[in-house]
Amino acid sequence: MPLFYRHVPPAKHENVIAVRIFCLPEGLSCVVSWPLPEPGLRVFSPTANPPQGIEEALPYAVFLSSHLETKIAVEMDDGLDWDPSWGELVDMH
Structure with missing residues (x-):
C-alpha cells in the first residue's frame, strides 16, 4: 500500500513529490509536481470516464x-x- 505524508515541515520540502488535491464542480482534481532532477508539473482533471484525476x-x-x-x-x-x-496517509515528523 502506498505511503503518503501530510503536514510536511518546510525544511523537508526540497526533495518531495507534492500532490495537491482539490475539488472542482466536476469532481476531484489533482496536481503533481516534483523538484528534481528537473522541475515538473502535471495536472490530472476529472473526466467523464474512469479513471478520474485522482485515480491517475x-x-x-x-x-x-x-x-x-x-x-x-x-x-x-x-x-x-x-x-x-x-494508500496510507501519515504525518511527517
Missing part, C-alpha cells in the same frame, strides 16, 4: 517517488477526506 495522479506520484527516491507530500482542500483505498 496518485499512482503517477508513486511511480515518480520510486524513480526519484523521494517521499510524497499531500495537501488537500478543507472539507476533503482521505480515502484509505488511495
